[in-house]
Amino acid sequence: MGRTDPSLHASAPPIPNSRMALLFVVMLVTAAGNTAMQSVMPSIGTALGVRDFWISLAYSWSALLWVVCAPIWARRSDKRGRKSMLALGLTGFILSMGLCGLVLWAGLAGYLGALATLITFAAARSLYGLFGSAAPPAVQAYVAARTPRSERTNALSLIASSFGLGTVIGPVLAPLLVFSFLGIGLTGPFISFALIGMIALILLRLRLPDDEPQYAARGQAVPYSGSSDASAGADADYEPDAHTETAEEPGRLSWFDPRLRAWVLAGLVGGHAQAMVMGIAGFLVLDRLGLRSQPEEGAALVSLVLVFGALATLLAQWGLIPRFRIGPRAATLSGMIVAALGTALLGVADDISSLSLGFAIASLGFGLFRPGTTAGTSLSVTRAEQGQASGIVASVAGASFVYAPAVGVWLYNTDAPMAFGLIVAFCLAVVGFGWRGLASDAEMTRDR
Numbered sequence: 001m002g003r004t005d006p007s008l009h010a011s012a013p014p015i016p017n018s019r020m021a022l023l024f025v026v027m028l029v030t031a032a033g034n035t036a037m038q039s040v041m042p043s044i045g046t047a048l049g050v051r052d053f054w055i056s057l058a059y060s061w062s063a064l065l066w067v068v069c070a071p072i073w074a075r076r077s078d079k080r081g082r083k084s085m086l087a088l089g090l091t092g093f094i095l096s097m098g099l100c101g102l103v104l105w106a107g108l109a110g111y112l113g114a115l116a117t118l119i120t121f122a123a124a125r126s127l128y129g130l131f132g133s134a135a136p137p138a139v140q141a142y143v144a145a146r147t148p149r150s151e152r153t154n155a156l157s158l159i160a161s162s163f164g165l166g167t168v169i170g171p172v173l174a175p176l177l178v179f180s181f182l183g184i185g186l187t188g189p190f191i192s193f194a195l196i197g198m199i200a201l202i203l204l205r206l207r208l209p210d211d212e213p214q215y216a217a218r219g220q221a222v223p224y225s226g227s228s229d230a231s232a233g234a235d236a237d238y239e240p241d242a243h244t245e246t247a248e249e250p251g252r253l254s255w256f257d258p259r260l261r262a263w264v265l266a267g268l269v270g271g272h273a274q275a276m277v278m279g280i281a282g283f284l285v286l287d288r289l290g291l292r293s294q295p296e297e298g299a300a301l302v303s304l305v306l307v308f309g310a311l312a313t314l315l316a317q318w319g320l321i322p323r324f325r326i327g328p329r330a331a332t333l334s335g336m337i338v339a340a341l342g343t344a345l346l347g348v349a350d351d352i353s354s355l356s357l358g359f360a361i362a363s364l365g366f367g368l369f370r371p372g373t374t375a376g377t378s379l380s381v382t383r384a385e386q387g388q389a390s391g392i393v394a395s396v397a398g399a400s401f402v403y404a405p406a407v408g409v410w411l412y413n414t415d416a417p418m419a420f421g422l423i424v425a426f427c428l429a430v431v432g433f434g435w436r437g438l439a440s441d442a443e444m445t446r447d448r
Contacts, residue, residue: 074391089135
């Protein structure tokens, strides 16, 4: 392992605001589209006469593909550049949303039976797991490789907050996009976000510089310079110091790498808790408010509860983490404690106010937890390994949604107290083993 010249790290400028804003928008669009979908799917399932469990299970195949594909795309981004993987991810999102909307419209209009609609929806949704999984690892690796260790948690928290803002915008827009034009109805959010994704893809292609890595330079201690002889469309600061950390290509990272093991375990267990809460939330609102027979009104109130949760997530990622400079370990552990409290309140909530408050508190906790484990994973490896680390983060996040939402909904319908008790137990388990197993923030965030 070669030595790193600290001066090389210091010379790298921050990511330009315009470029950071573009990355933010790309992630925001996908997050808004997905949460808009989540806010209307319980009502669509009710309208189709499909049981809650099967609606939740329809996402599982896509989540499994995400687990498998995210690390592959992350490694490919090291060779092909982050921009190409971002474009691939957005394309997968657009195709998935458009086809899902078309399938559900056909089902609601009576052209497809309920079973055929669900199976075809799952197949269309799988495009997001297959190709959409290329985008988040590319964004994380792009930002992490250009950010000093002491600022890494804040930078990754800002990117994570794009998902938080998306989860505000998605549920707010979802009821507005349920319109009667051409009988689109509850599928309006799908069609609309497919079109919005196309606009984001055009902006990405036009505004983000090309960043194909120049492997001829790898292994050389080349001081970074703000100027470049590359073409005008090239990204002049592509991983400026990745070449200085190692004279060889980094080895293949795995979930079981000793440096990552504790962070991966925390992300996996805590992620299952978050996925179960997200899976249950929409059905919980319909049941506690007695809106099963009024799907469109139910969709509006589900969206309202999700908005409060999203605002709490933004409070964590835009307010608490940067204001108090919370490190990855502190964010992970405190987030799990807060999430456990919010989940316990959600379990006994019986009106719109208490449902919103419980979901908001739980979301505040998960809003601290997710950037904490992401930054912890990033800070545990070298800059040359950031692409692979981002793939592992995305894969772990996807693994949480393979079966946890469906199991959560099944438990909720079978024994609601057991479902919420299991979620709280997952949160407290992360606190228990993370207290001793996660590296200290002082060590993790020290520039070196």
